[in-house]
Amino acid sequence: MSDIHDTATELFTELTGRTPDGLWSAPGRVNLIGEHTDYNDGFVLPFAIPHRTVAAVGVRDDGIGRVRVASTFAAEPVEVALDELGTLFPTLRQAQGTSSQGKPAVPEWAAYPLGVAWALAEAAGAAGAGIDIAIASDVPVGAGLSSSAAIEGATASALNDLWNAGLDKTALARIGRKAENEAVGAPTGIMDQMASMLGEPDAAIFLDCRSLEAQLVPLGVAEAGLAILVMDTRVKHAHSTGGYGERRAACERGAAIMGVPSLRDVSVGDLSRAETLMDDVTFRRVRHVVTENQRVLDTVRVLREQGARAIGDLLVASHASMRDDFEISVPELDTAVEAALSAGALGARMTGGGFGGAAIALIEADAVATVSDAVNAAFAASGFAAPHLFTVTPSAGAQRDA
Numbered sequence: 001m002s003d004i005h006d007t008a009t010e011l012f013t014e015l016t017g018r019t020p021d022g023l024w025s026a027p028g029r030v031n032l033i034g035e036h037t038d039y040n041d042g043f044v045l046p047f048a049i050p051h052r053t054v055a056a057v058g059v060r061d062d063g064i065g066r067v068r069v070a071s072t073f074a075a076e077p078v079e080v081a082l083d084e085l086g087t088l089f090p091t092l093r094q095a096q097g098t099s100s101q102g103k104p105a106v107p108e109w110a111a112y113p114l115g116v117a118w119a120l121a122e123a124a125g126a127a128g129a130g131i132d133i134a135i136a137s138d139v140p141v142g143a144g145l146s147s148s149a150a151i152e153g154a155t156a157s158a159l160n161d162l163w164n165a166g167l168d169k170t171a172l173a174r175i176g177r178k179a180e181n182e183a184v185g186a187p188t189g190i191m192d193q194m195a196s197m198l199g200e201p202d203a204a205i206f207l208d209c210r211s212l213e214a215q216l217v218p219l220g221v222a223e224a225g226l227a228i229l230v231m232d233t234r235v236k237h238a239h240s241t242g243g244y245g246e247r248r249a250a251c252e253r254g255a256a257i258m259g260v261p262s263l264r265d266v267s268v269g270d271l272s273r274a275e276t277l278m279d280d281v282t283f284r285r286v287r288h289v290v291t292e293n294q295r296v297l298d299t300v301r302v303l304r305e306q307g308a309r310a311i312g313d314l315l316v317a318s319h320a321s322m323r324d325d326f327e328i329s330v331p332e333l334d335t336a337v338e339a340a341l342s343a344g345a346l347g348a349r350m351t352g353g354g355f356g357g358a359a360i361a362l363i364e365a366d367a368v369a370t371v372s373d374a375v376n377a378a379f380a381a382s383g384f385a386a387p388h389l390f391t392v393t394p395s396a397g398a399q400r401d402a
């Protein structure tokens with residue numbers, strides 16, 4: 001058990017005066033390649049990272065049907081009746097036609113675990129017993145490493161067990177996504193939740209976001225003498241506002257113009273026709289998604305045929321596409337990528353939804369210090385706040401730990 005497990009257990013005891021019935025955890029993730037392709041029914045290739053969110057959870061012994069949730073992130077726990085969960089969140093109220101505006105009735109962070117409880121109760125047919133949840137995490141928040149999927153995955157795994165819902169990992173990933181989309185109001189795809197649920201040591205998850213068919217692809221990063229460096233710019237992003245939703249809308253527009261259900265159905269060979277049919281901005285959004293889908297397929301093939309050492313150029317091309325066509329990079333991410341490449345990285349790209357967050361670099365295992373120094377120096381020279389640099393190894397997905 002880690003420090004995070006101890007912290008979650010202590011918080012649970014502070015909240016309830018008892019010890020938890022169990023500890024469940026789920027990891028953050030890095031997306032190796034395939035950005036903004038998930039909600040276009042396309043392909044992604046993420047892996048789970050060692051950083052985890054732990055939920056210490058217990059069934060309430062007072063027989064009262066309430067759910068109480070505490071996090072080390074928040075000063076106050078939040079408590080609601082299980083049968084009121086469906087009325088708490090603005091998007092849900094909107095769907096029910098009772099209100100079209102306003103903030104959620106709970107703090108935003110609590111909408112993640114409470115949204116999971118609501119979505120899981122719906123999927124299972126009914127909520128189970130009242131429950132207490134205490135959450136601790138070492139996943140960097142808002143860094144594009146999916147602390148959101150980690151909190152969803154830990155909560156969903158715990159409730160699935162304690163409510164005997166019997167749902168499989170893919171169903172739990174869908175529940176996390178539903179919570180994020182409908183309770184939090186962030187229009188994200190299914191990638192993060194699938195990566196956090198299905199991760200395995202030393203493997204990436206090749207996910208078809210249309211069928212939700214997932215295959216583990218061995219990465220062999222350490223075997224090849226390589227390491228993956230995460231470069232968290234510390235520029236915070238927020239998916240429930242702004243650019244993310246606009247990009248989704250552009251993709252939907254592009255698919256409609258092409259007369260297909262989603263951009264998954266557009267191939268690289270269709271792009272010259274697409275260019276004649278749509279405005280420049282929509283076309284560049286479409287070109288990113290279409291070429292990125294192809295890059296995921298190419299990366300999987302190259303990994304299988306040649307190994308991790310050979311995927312660098314695909315990572316670099318992916319970053320250029322996000323920077324120039326999809327326009328979701330920021331100067332800090334470009335600086336991190338360029339500095340890492342100049343210092344000898346085999347490949348580098350921003351990862352996650354963009355507008356801040358983190359980039360990754362595929363580097364020689366013995367070059368961690370050299371590349372880190374170069375990135376730090378480039379940030380200092382540009383007047384940016386110091387980045388947070390650390391290596392990650394592909395790790396296990398959501399599980400019960402105790």
Ligand code: ADP
Pocket residue numbers: 053071072073108109110112135136137140141142143144145146147148149151237238239352
């Ligand atoms: P990312 O998933 O890239 O870290 P998001 O904006 O998708 O960024 O999700 C971050 C949000 O998730 C936080 O602002 C917070 O509301 C919630 N969250 C994540 N981890 C925790 C945690 N351990 N405790 C409480 N809330 C959390």
Ligand code: MG
Pocket residue numbers: 146147148149192
């Ligand atoms: Mg997230």
